[in-house]
Amino acid sequence: MWQALAQRIQARWYARSAYMALMPLACLYGALVWLRRKAYENGVFKTRRVARPVIVVGNITVGGSGKTPLVIALVTRLAARGVRAGVVSRGYGGRAATYPLAVDANTAPAQAGDEPVLIATRTGAPVVVAPDRVAAAQALCAAHPDIDVIVADDGLQHYRLARQAEIAVRDAARGYGNGWLLPAGPLREPLARLARVDLEAAHGAGGDYQLTVRAARRLVDDARCALDDFACQTVHAVAGIGDPARFFAALTAHGLDVKAHPMPDHHRYTPADLVFGDDRPVLMTEKDAIKCRDMTDSRLWAVPADAVLSDDFAARLDGLIAPFFEPTHKENR
Template sequence: MTGIPDFWLRRGLAAYLLWPLALLFRAVVGLRRLGFQSGLFRSQRLPVPVIVVGNIFVGGTGKTPLVLWLAETLRARGRRPGIVTRGYGGSASSWPQAVTAQSDPAQVGDEPVLLARRSSCPVMAGPDRVGSGLALIEHHGCDCLISDDGLQHYALQRDLEIVVIDGKRGLGNGFLMPAGPLREPPARLRSVNLLLSNGGPSAWTAHHFSLRLDSARQLVDGGTGRALTDFAGQEVHAVSGIGNPQRFFDALRTSGIKVIPHAFPDHHPFRSADLEFADGHPVLMTEKDAVKCEPFAKAHYWVVPARTELSTSTRQTLEACLEHCLSSR
C-alpha cells in the first residue's frame, strides 16, 4: 500500500461496513488508556522532562521535521536533548539500539538514522521507550527527551504533548481503524498541550507550520548542492516511501518541476532495481528514503531536505510551551 485507502478520507459504503470493527477498536483503545490512567498498567515518570510528538492519524503528518526543529531549539537553549524513537522496520535482534549517523537503516530503521544525522543529538531506538529514555540519560547525560511518534506509548509519562495533523487531510472521515485513519478518537485532541497543523491553518487549530523544500544535494558522497529551482521545467523521477508521498510530489511541483511520481509504501526497503529508470532523468527523493539508497547511489540521484517553517504566533506559542515544560521540572 503506497498510501491510505480512499475511503479513509471520506465516508462511504466501505467505511460504514467496517464501522462495527471501528467501534470495537475504539473500546480497546479506551480501555487501554484507562488502564494506564488508573494504574492498572505501569507508567513510568523519568527524571528529566519528556516531550512527546505524535498524532492520531495513521501515516505521515510531518512529525519528524518538527522533532528536528525541537532538538535544534533545545540545543540552542543550552539543553542536552536526546531522541527516543520506535525504530520501525529495523531488524535488530536486541533493543534498545543506540543510533548514529553511520548506523544501518536495515537494523535500526530509516527514521532513527535520519534523526541521528540531522539532529546532532543522541538517538535511541526501540519499542521500550522507557528503557530507551533511561539509556539516553545514563550514557549521554541527556537533560530532556523528545519522543518521536510516542503519543500512544502511555508507559512513558510525558510533560508536554504535541500533536501534528495534516492541514489538507485533517482527520479523514473521522472514524477509527479500520473504518478510518484514526488511532484514537478525535476527542483525544482536547487533552493535548498543543495541536499543530502541517501546511497552514485548519479547522482544528490556528497554530501551523510548513515544510519547505528549497535545495537538493547529490546523493553520491554527499556531493554538491543545487537550488531546487534549477530543476524547473525538467522531468524528474520523484521517489517517495513516506507516509504521505503526495505531499512530497506536490512540494516539488511548486518549484516548477515536471514530476514523474513513484510512490512506495512507508519505510520501503529500497533496492537498486526500484530506481532503475531507462530515460536518465534526475531522481529526487526524501531524506528518509535517501539513507537507504546511499549504498547504490548514482550521480543523478538527489536528496531533497525538508526545513520546518513556523508562523510567528506558532513559534511563540511553542517556545512558551517548551519553557513551561522545562521550568516545571
C-alpha cells in the same frame, strides 16, 4: 492484493466516507482503546517516569502527518536555547539484534529505521530506539547524562512512558479523515483525546508549519545545487512517505517537470527500484535518501526539507518548552 485493498480503504477514510462493514470492528477497537486508557489512569497498568522530562510528538491518526520534521525543528529550537535534547523512537521499519539501540548518522536504517537515522543525521542529537520507549529513555539517560530533556518521536499512545508535555500533529489537508476509529477510519484514538494534549499542530498549507525545499544534494559525491537549477527539466521523483503527493507538489512548484513514483511509507529500496529506462535525475526525500546512500548512482539526489513555523505556532511552542530551559529546571532535574 492486500496492499491494493489497504489503499482503497484509506482512500475512503480521507474521502470522508467509510465501509459500513468495518464499523462494528471500529466500535470494538474503540472499546479496547478506552479500557486500556482507563487501566493506566487507575493504576492497573503502571506508568514509568525516567530521569529527564519527556516531550512527546505524536498523532492520533495512522500514517504520516509530518511528525519527524517537527521533532527535528523542536530539537534544533531547544539547542538554540541551550537545552540539549535526546530522542527516543520505536524505530519503525528497522530490526536490531538487540534493544535498546543507540543510533547515530552512520547506523544502518535496516537496524534502526529510517526516521531515527534521519533525526540523528540532521540534529546530531543522541537517539535511542526500542519498541519499549521506557527502556529506550532509560538507556538514553544512562548513556548521555548531560541531556536536559527527552523528545519522543511518536509514542502518543505509549502511555507506559510518563511525559510532561504532548504535541499532537495532524495533516492540514487531510485532517482526521472521516472521524472514525480504525479500521473504519484513520484514528488510533477518539478525537476527544486531543483535549488532553498540550499543543496541537497542523502541518501543511495554511497550518502551523510547512515544509520548504530549496536545495538538492547528490548522494554519490555530496555535490549540492539549488533546486531551481532543475527548473524546466524532466526529473523522476520518488517518495516513500506518508503523503508522497506533497513532495511531488513541492518539486513542481519549483518549475520541475516531475515523473512521480510514489512508494509505500518506509520502503526499503533496491537499485532496481530506481531504474526508469533513462538517465534523468532521480530526486527523493531525505528519508528515502537515508536508505539509498550506499548506492553508487550519480542520478540520485536528496532534497532536504525544513519545517518553517508560523509566528503564532512558534510563540505557542516556545511557551510550551520555556520551562525546560529555565535555570531552576536544570538545577533540579
